[in-house]
Amino acid sequence: MPLQWIDGDVFIKPVNRLRAVVRPPGSKSLTNRYLTCAALADGVSKLQNAAPADDVARMSGVLTGIGIENTRELRTNTLTVRGAAGQIPATDAALNIHHAGTAMRFATALLCTGHGEYRLDGSERMRQRPIGQLVDALRQLGARIEYAESELCPPLVIHAAGLAGGAARMGQTPSSQFVSAVLMVAPYAGQDVMLELEEPPPSRPYVDMTIEVMRSMGVEVVEDEGTRFIVAASQRYRGGQYEIEPDASGATYFWAAAAATGGRVRVTGLSRSSRQGDAAFVDVLEAMGCQVVSGRDFIEVAGPDDRSLRGVNVDLNAMPDTVQTLAVLALFANDKTEIRNVANLRLKETDRLNALASELARLGARVDVHRDGLTIFPPEELNPAEIETYDDHRMAMSFSIAALMTKGVVIKNGACVDKSFPGYFDVLADAVRQSRNGSL
Numbered sequence: 001m002p003l004q005w006i007d008g009d010v011f012i013k014p015v016n017r018l019r020a021v022v023r024p025p026g027s028k029s030l031t032n033r034y035l036t037c038a039a040l041a042d043g044v045s046k047l048q049n050a051a052p053a054d055d056v057a058r059m060s061g062v063l064t065g066i067g068i069e070n071t072r073e074l075r076t077n078t079l080t081v082r083g084a085a086g087q088i089p090a091t092d093a094a095l096n097i098h099h100a101g102t103a104m105r106f107a108t109a110l111l112c113t114g115h116g117e118y119r120l121d122g123s124e125r126m127r128q129r130p131i132g133q134l135v136d137a138l139r140q141l142g143a144r145i146e147y148a149e150s151e152l153c154p155p156l157v158i159h160a161a162g163l164a165g166g167a168a169r170m171g172q173t174p175s176s177q178f179v180s181a182v183l184m185v186a187p188y189a190g191q192d193v194m195l196e197l198e199e200p201p202p203s204r205p206y207v208d209m210t211i212e213v214m215r216s217m218g219v220e221v222v223e224d225e226g227t228r229f230i231v232a233a234s235q236r237y238r239g240g241q242y243e244i245e246p247d248a249s250g251a252t253y254f255w256a257a258a259a260a261t262g263g264r265v266r267v268t269g270l271s272r273s274s275r276q277g278d279a280a281f282v283d284v285l286e287a288m289g290c291q292v293v294s295g296r297d298f299i300e301v302a303g304p305d306d307r308s309l310r311g312v313n314v315d316l317n318a319m320p321d322t323v324q325t326l327a328v329l330a331l332f333a334n335d336k337t338e339i340r341n342v343a344n345l346r347l348k349e350t351d352r353l354n355a356l357a358s359e360l361a362r363l364g365a366r367v368d369v370h371r372d373g374l375t376i377f378p379p380e381e382l383n384p385a386e387i388e389t390y391d392d393h394r395m396a397m398s399f400s401i402a403a404l405m406t407k408g409v410v411i412k413n414g415a416c417v418d419k420s421f422p423g424y425f426d427v428l429a430d431a432v433r434q435s436r437n438g439s440l
Helices: 028-040 054-065 101-111 132-140 176-188 204-216 248-261 277-287 320-332 343-347 352-362 393-405 414-419 424-436
Strands: 003-006 009-012 019-022 044-048 070-073 078-082 092-096 115-121 144-147 156-161 166-170 193-197 222-224 228-231 241-243 264-268 291-295 298-302 313-315 337-340 366-370 373-377 385-387 409-411
Touching: 003 424, 009 393, 009 424, 019 248, 019 424, 028 044, 028 054, 028 070, 028 078, 028 101, 028 176, 028 204, 054 070, 054 078, 054 092, 054 101, 054 414, 101 115, 101 132, 101 156, 101 176, 132 144, 132 166, 132 176, 166 176, 176 193, 176 204, 176 228, 204 277, 248 264, 248 277, 248 298, 248 320, 248 393, 248 424, 277 291, 277 298, 277 320, 320 337, 320 343, 320 352, 320 373, 320 393, 343 352, 352 366, 352 373, 352 385, 352 393, 385 393, 393 409, 393 414, 393 424, 414 424
Parallel strands: 019 264, 044 241, 092 115, 166 193, 313 337, 385 409
Antiparallel strands: 003 009, 009 409, 044 078, 070 078, 115 156, 144 156, 193 228, 222 228, 264 298, 291 298, 337 373, 366 373
């Protein structure tokens, strides 16, 4: 067996060279954006290859809780949403999205378009994640939102009477999701919405993704110099059939595994023209010495035959979900790796910068932690270690790369991957089996 589960922990057997063809599940980022827009749309939307992730289940639960019918066909992972035509049916709801950050931000904005009183809560960690800039922007557009307990953090009580619209200004935001949340509900305000940012948002490709989803469903966003966005009122989303790409963030673990092991992995369903910014992670791998081949429906990465990876110095602000992938891959480079401009990682499921430093150190690396990044000095050889995941799905998936290379690396609480990639370890085990059977 390529791996074993014991009391919730994952034991992975090292592999010589990973050679496989994989197709990750649908993108949770795309799925939750389509879900939000489809909830407001005229007509029925069918979201094909929708992500089976827990974050999506939480957003789906929000829609159910406010009376918007949505169902999943398990065999094809198709989500069907009966749009509410801009009229949220429920006038009262108590909703808990647990640890789903995307759902918290998008649901906050969505509920402001309704008429009634809604309480929105989350897990203990969610109650520590500031949402003040999104709340302030929505208040500027006419929303009435109260903090039920701690100032600037959930839980929230939303006294909804629709959004008036107008102008809103947002300061230096820690999350592009705040921008996306406002944009997606803007067409349903009483008047045009102009959202102005003091500076370009972090993770800019995710804002582009939002605008593209809106456009595909019939709503245009006018942009001025990347810091001003105008959405005309009375535009409406159209129901229809929409295909969700495989998750590019999930693909990065397999590309990185190919790089570390000197193997070759082809991810199908993605191309260089993907609307997901994380598909550009292969450019970082090229800089490290990997070969990248792509076509209309695949991206393939081959690691150096001699496993001699170069350290890199990169700004990952546009691809924050790839930071943990690169940080673990840096263990196998021949020089230090510097990761910059990702201070917002401190506000994720855990403080990802400090969590990475702690777990990389267990494996023998020296790590310097900076305000907005890390410098990683690879060890001579890796130590066996039990890796704490901090209930963070990306910690579990990224450190599986180290487990493929070294005996005795155990991933604690492996089930946390369900947040974005249920079945991740099954897909990884299948990739290892393909390697032994001579794939690629």
